[in-house]
Amino acid sequence: MDLPRTARVVRLKSRPRGLPVASDFAVVEEPLAAPGPGEVLVRNRAFLLFPGLRTLIGGGGENLPVGHLGPGDALFGPALGEVLAAPEGGPLRPGDRVTHLAGWREAVVAGADRFTAVEPGFPQPLALVSAASAGYDALTRTAEVRRGDVVLVTAAAGAVGSMAGQIARLLGASRVIGTTRSPEKAKRLVDELGYDAVLVAGEPFAEQLAEVAPQGLDVVLDLVGGEQLTAAVDAARPGARFALAGAIAGQLDPARRGGDAPAVVDSFRIGTLGLSLRGFTVLDHPDLEAEWRERLGGWLREGRIVFPYTSVAGIDRAPEALVGLFTGGGFGATITEL
Template identity: 75%
Template sequence: MALPTTARVVRLTAEPVGLPAPDDFTVTDEPLPAPGPGEVLVRNRAFLVFPGLRTLIGGGGAGLPLPRIAPGDALYGPALGEVLAAPEDGPLRPGDLVTHLHGWRDHALAEAARFTPVDPDFPVPLALISTASAGYGGLTRSAGVRPGDVVLVTGAAGAVGTVAGQIARLLGAARVIGTTRSPAKAERLTAELGYDAVLVPGERPFAEQLAEAAPDGLDAVLDLVGGEQLTAAVDAARRGARFALVGALDGQLAPGRRGGDAPAVIDSFRVVTLGLTLRGFTQPDHPDLDAEWRERLAGWLRAGRLTVPWTPVAGIDRAPEALTRLLTGDVFGTTVVEL
């Protein structure tokens, strides 16, 4: 079979004013070289749309673990693909499924080390490109969820939160509370994904809602939002509570910001007197996490104990629109572009 000689690639063409819009991107056909020594060619099946792109595109924040994206640059991110060509002396063969970070294109060419093989028996390969692994890492590494805990997950309707509530329950949490901007999403989270209560901060004072949902306080928090929700969570924490700070949606979804901050007023006296722990979580700090997550995710999926909700988008030409929909809250769960 002849290998493809062109690839469709999504590039940033203009620095967005406010939230990125479809007109800020182009989808172009570009030459695709033949694989060189040690290189693997992959046909992508799907790639992830994730809010962190707002930060990479917007130029906010400092010390980011991933390269920024400037006008003219191609977008990138987690993807699932099928190997078309690979070195004969390497571990990959045509037909193998792999995950990698060369998304936002229909074909990827890179060194073999850039691709991670997917076990042929893995039950839902697409689940491996979801950012739900960050929720697992935050709950197990930073927050250390224990049996009987009351757990809060802010930003519960996204890729991380829709799975994190289920993970918290699997880890033994006695009560799991979430937050979301949408009453309709709140209903889905309680009806479909096992949340005991889901709060909508804009409806009435968030601190008041939180006090009603967790009258005895919080033991563990997976914070994906920052801002006022983190402030209220600290105020609702009980002695020894552990916070995993994983996301910054308060800043990434704000049109007037650049996606690189989520300021919160923290009562430091309360942190000291109650012995609270606030720890930031990033996956590169935990190189052992990926293998552990893949094993546990496979087991939970096979047993029917966990589900990964999706918002699928058909075709690479709709990818820029999918990012806009994600940032304006018009999606639920993990958003993927299917090719």
């Protein structure tokens, strides 16, 4: 088989002023090196679009697990691909499906250790690039959902939240509440993904929360910050556990650079009720990926979990689709399919 000698890549053309627009990015065809000793050539089949890129291209935040992106840099993120060439005697073979973090390009050449093989027969492999492992991490390690818990998931219609509500139920939650930005998405979360109630941002948030969780909250997976975190602390039961895993309120704010999401929280209430608020990244638990894949595969085979996603056809449409994440587009994970 003739191996590709070029590949298109999405690069940052200029640092956005406020929220990004499609013209801040360029899709460029570039030479693709032949794989050297120990290297693997992978053709990408799909990659994830995620709002955290706003932080990386906006220059916000400090002490991030990955560096900021400047003009000329290639974008990256979770991807699913197919091995085209691999060294003999190595762990991968041509035809193997793999996941990796070099999305936003049609093909990549890298060392074999950069790729994770997808188990043969794994149901719906696209689910492995969804970022939903962050929700599993939060609900099993950071906030530790217990049977009978009332759980709140903010940004419930995104890549993490759309599966996190289902995961919370599978872990024993008695009631699962979400938040989103539109009534249409709220209805879909209830009808299709089993949320008991979904609050719509922009309407009086604390009042909505008091109505749907009159006895309070036991667990909060917060992907937003801002007023939603404020209201969640005010609605918490004694001993409630918070996993802080995102800053979408700041990433959607054109006046910010995507690296902060200020919230006023009642420290007296936190102390007197013994609440725990813990931040985390998936890098905190490097051993979690194998466990997540095993449980996700089992749940998918048994029909106990649904992987919702919005498909974007072709790399040329990826920049525009990324912009859409900040204006309310998409439901579930937003994935570019090549």
